[in-house]
Amino acid sequence: MLKILIADDHQIVRRGLRMTIDAERDMRVVAEAADGADVPALVEKHKPDVVLLDLQMPAQNGVETLQQLRPDFPGLPVLILTSFGDDAHIYAALRAGASGFLLKEMGGDELVEAIRGAAKGRPQLHPDIARKLMARAPMPEDPFESLTGRERDILKLLGRGMSNKEIALELALTEMTVKGYVSDLLAKLGVSDRTQAALMAVRYGLVRAEEL
Known part of the structure; x- marks a missing residue:
């Protein structure tokens, strides 16, 4: 049984995510947070397998929360929840150690499959977000030259x-x-x-x- 922690400042979003997740036989929501500042303590207490983390929250946003989590929980899968037009901090979240990015507009089936994939260590990048990141990420012309x-x-x-x-x-x-x-x-x-x-x-x- 996968244990999921949800962090989002909108109660209606948390409720919808919980309903979708708890309807599955192999996962359940063990904790919710309305702000990123509460996440580290909840992770320590509930030991979730995957964290769903809203990128934009009022007191402490997703990037700041990731930066706070990573030293103590380096292997914890953290999936960033974001809206399609909210790309200002996506690249920063990637550098902070996000395990993947999910659109809030995505369907329930996509969500639970992304959670299962993240729990297995698979990167989760929604195609639309991947294209945004590809356009922004500064990389050399041939980054694979040194690879065997x-x-x-x-x-x-x-x-x-x-x-x-x-x-x-x-x-x-x-x-x-x-x-x-x-x-x-x-x-x-x-x-x-x-x-x-x-x-x-x-x-x-x-x-x-x-x-x-």
């Missing part, structure tokens, strides 16, 4: 949202070997997490945004 052929293969699969276990099965490698390759390619690309690497894979044509 095997690292490129793994980056393609990582960009398609596969977990280390799934990549290992696809390429007939051990999961530990894949983990080592992922760490190496993240270092070579100069990014801190799988979501940023997936974005690069999309921007430079290794995968299409729709495959995320």
Whole structure:
């Protein structure tokens, strides 16, 4: 059973998210927060598997909350909830360690599948948001020049949202070997997490945004 924490300053949004999540057999909402400042204490108390975090909240926004969470909870999947036109802080949230970005306008089926994917370590980038990030992210002309052929293969699969276990099965490698390759390619690309690497894979044509 996946435990989910919701942080959004609008009660009606939290209620809708809770109804969608609690209707699933494999997940439930364990805590809600109306402001980002309350999230770290709730994470410590309830140990959620995934956090849904609104990007814009009045007292402490999603970027500030992420920056506060990451030192103590580096591996916790945090999905940013945002509106289509709200792109001013999306790139900042990516750099702060967001595991993915979801549009508030997305359907319930998409939401729960994104939660399941994030819980498995898969980056979650809505195609529309991926295009926004691709347009903003400053990157070199050939960011993959230093990668080996095997690292490129793994980056393609990582960009398609596969977990280390799934990549290992696809390429007939051990999961530990894949983990080592992922760490190496993240270092070579100069990014801190799988979501940023997936974005690069999309921007430079290794995968299409729709495959995320």
